[in-house]
Amino acid sequence: MKTLNIREVRRSLGNLDALLDKEGELTITRRGEKIAKVTRIGGQRPMPSHARLRRSMPRLRKGSEELIREDRERR
Numbered sequence: 001m002k003t004l005n006i007r008e009v010r011r012s013l014g015n016l017d018a019l020l021d022k023e024g025e026l027t028i029t030r031r032g033e034k035i036a037k038v039t040r041i042g043g044q045r046p047m048p049s050h051a052r053l054r055r056s057m058p059r060l061r062k063g064s065e066e067l068i069r070e071d072r073e074r075r
Helices: 006-011 013-023 051-056 064-074
Strands: 002-005 025-030 033-039
Touching (some): 002 006
Antiparallel strands (some): 025 033
């Protein structure tokens, strides 16, 4: 947890997301008194990888263009 005063917060407002990533939580002070606590909303979730799902799916014997053509002909 990092403690910043108002002036430091104003200067680093553009980098607030990077500070939160690095520190996790920020405390803002005015004249030495704590006035606010800044935390990230929710946990940071990693981007899901669908590689395992793709590997587990069976390969199609026909291409999608053939399947679509057959479906259109049936209608």
